[in-house]
Amino acid sequence: MATDKLFYQEQSNEVSLFNYAFEHQLPVLIKGPTGCGKTRFVAHMAEKLNKPLYTVACHDDLTAADLVGRHLIGPNGTYWQDGPLTRAVREGGICYLDEVVEARKDTTVVLHPLADDRRILPLERTGELLEAAPGFMLVVSYNPGYQNLLKGMKASTRQRFVALRFEYPSAELEQQILIKEAGADPHLAFKLVELAGALRRLEQNDLDEVASTRLLIYAARMMSSGMNPLDVCRCCLAEPLTDDPLTVQALMDVARIYF
Numbered sequence: 354m355a356t357d358k359l360f361y362q363e364q365s366n367e368v369s370l371f372n373y374a375f376e377h378q379l380p381v382l383i384k385g386p387t388g389c390g391k392t393r394f395v396a397h398m399a400e401k402l403n404k405p406l407y408t409v410a411c412h413d414d415l416t417a418a419d420l421v422g423r424h425l426i427g428p429n430g431t432y433w434q435d436g437p438l439t440r441a442v443r444e445g446g447i448c449y450l451d452e453v454v455e456a457r458k459d460t461t462v463v464l465h466p467l468a469d470d471r472r473i474l475p476l477e478r479t480g481e482l483l484e485a486a487p488g489f490m491l492v493v494s495y496n497p498g499y500q501n502l503l504k505g506m507k508a509s510t511r512q513r514f515v516a517l518r519f520e521y522p523s524a525e526l527e528q529q530i531l532i533k534e535a536g537a538d539p540h541l542a543f544k545l546v547e548l549a550g551a552l553r554r555l556e557q558n559d560l561d562e563v564a565s566t567r568l569l570i571y572a573a574r575m576m577s578s579g580m581n582p583l584d585v586c587r588c589c590l591a592e593p594l595t596d597d598p599l600t601v602q603a604l605m606d607v608a609r610i611y612f
């Protein structure tokens with residue numbers, strides 16, 4: 354049975370850079386704002402390279418044990434269960450840690466020896482020292498916009514990675530993404546991308562975050578199915594970005610120029 358390949362619109366030369374990094378067994382760091390295509394890119398590359406992908410959304414309670422694995426209690430006593438990182442290491446898959454700077458600091462202890470030329474994962478609890486299978490690749494991402502002094506990634510960690518910077522796609526590419534991903538007609542896709550451009554230019558003044566490609570896709574889907582365009586702008590492109598009613602109003606003033 355034929356399976357649909359995941360759609361990914363390349364923005365620059367990231368596909369070939371990733372391929373080179375994979376070939377040379379180098380880990381990759383992707384930085385970019387939320388909803389700009391980082392996760393989709395990694396999923397696309399895993400599919401292209403035919404590698405199993407283990408994705409972990411990192412949060413501030415995520416510990417090394419969540420990545421590596423832990424002993425669990427079953428009907429026949431305790432047994433060891435590999436975490437996603439260990440599975441990728443054993444199988445030669447891709448382990449993608451999304452928003453890696455959120456994770457607890459103890460995770461760096463397991464990431465460092467895997468992210469340099471040693472490519473090993475010490476499993477303290479079982480006494481194993483795993484050598485990563487040849488296809489294993491570590492990919493991490495973070496959003497530099499969320500960075501603060503406490504959460505910044507240490508130089509000793511970031512200097513172990515080949516780093517790519519993602520931005521929101523150019524207007525032409527973003528329009529293509531809306532057409533392919535949301536089934537929007539070209540005129541609607543064009544108008545939404547124009548609006549996004551205008552909203553994004555407001556960023557410095559009012560907002561921490563701007564409308565992402567992800568939100569534009571939501572908006573395109575809802576408008577394409579007949580929902581009132583201004584209602585869509587409010588619930589997809591204004592309310593998700595701010596809690597301040599005055600800022601919502603300002604965003605809607607811009608939306609009214611386009612819809």
Ligand code: ADP
Nearest residue numbers: 360361362387388389390391392393534566567
């Ligand atoms: P991030 O991981 O950067 O937060 P995602 O990769 O989850 O963002 O992207 C959000 C959504 O936007 C995806 O589910 C996909 O529908 C769409 N998208 C963003 N960029 C692209 C792209 N370059 N090609 C195809 N779809 C994209």
